Amino acid sequence: MELRCGRHALDLASPVVMGILNVTPDSFSDGGALYGEGRARIDYCLRMAEEMLADGASILDIGGESTRPGAAPVSSDDELARVLPVVEAIAARLDAIISVDTSNPVLMREAARCGAGMINDVRALQRDGALAAAAASGLPVCLMHMQGEPGSMQDDPYYADVVDDVCQWLQVRAAACEAGGIERQRILLDPGFGFGKTLAHNLALLKHLDQLADLRYPLLVGLSRKSIAGKITGKPVGERLAASLALAQSALDRGASILRVHDVAATSDMLKIWRAVREAA
Ligand code: 8Y7
Numbered sequence: 033m034e035l036r037c038g039r040h041a042l043d044l045a046s047p048v049v050m051g052i053l054n055v056t057p058d059s060f061s062d063g064g065a066l067y068g069e070g071r072a073r074i075d076y077c078l079r080m081a082e083e084m085l086a087d088g089a090s091i092l093d094i095g096g097e098s099t100r101p102g103a104a105p106v107s108s109d110d111e112l113a114r115v116l117p118v119v120e121a122i123a124a125r126l127d128a129i130i131s132v133d134t135s136n137p138v139l140m141r142e143a144a145r146c147g148a149g150m151i152n153d154v155r156a157l158q159r160d161g162a163l164a165a166a167a168a169s170g171l172p173v174c175l176m177h178m179q180g181e182p183g184s185m186q187d188d189p190y191y192a193d194v195v196d197d198v199c200q201w202l203q204v205r206a207a208a209c210e211a212g213g214i215e216r217q218r219i220l221l222d223p224g225f226g227f228g229k230t231l232a233h234n235l236a237l238l239k240h241l242d243q244l245a246d247l248r249y250p251l252l253v254g255l256s257r258k259s260i261a262g263k264i265t266g267k268p269v270g271e272r273l274a275a276s277l278a279l280a281q282s283a284l285d286r287g288a289s290i291l292r293v294h295d296v297a298a299t300s301d302m303l304k305i306w307r308a309v310r311e312a313a
Pocket of ligand 1: 052095099100133152153154174176222224225252253254255256257258292
């Protein structure tokens, strides 16, 4: 299946890697190393983007709002100022599909105008005006499940049946988006690992990801360096690569199409092996 992402086409017949490019000052896994000022910050982002593309990323996900539990909210103006110059610079210089990680309808419109090819919204277009902005952009949208809001989502997550609940919720959101003018063929779904979920919830969602795949929308998953890896291995964020690769491979086996990751080179190698085994006689 081919996804139209602005001026690019994305072939999802085989799974692909989405590289994470955080432009927040407090991104948890890189300690905000990306954050600088002005030209230096944009040049740093360009180098990171180039490296991720060379390492095998098909999509770059650029976000300016940290969704880490307890992170400070960012104003719309600050979010635009962080993200747009980077989208613009990458779109002008690199042949990349740029995904913009935002819940902000103003940024959705502006990013589409600057050359973004996808919208990734952890709030599944529930903010006022977001659905209309995404519809007008003509771009594919990733609808992610989250229980609660980033500040409090890990306090006491509860589900009657996490797999059924998440599948049903995403189906309802997808239907609302289709009714609002977003064609079915540009909708992607994501169970939102770590967003209002205990370890048991995350593991159940991963084990039964095929049930979400059965809804017949392409699936995007973000498992890279997350607490699920930390809780099982006891390792800190910087030492979760092997665990993250194992999680990603489990997701591939159950129908994931896009892997949202920090470690693009390692994930691309894993994906090559996975593909070779799948295509073997
Ligand atoms: C996800 C995500 C994050 C995810 C999608 C992190 C922005 C936290 N996680 N977007 N964003 N899916 N679609 O650890 O799982 O990267 S931020």
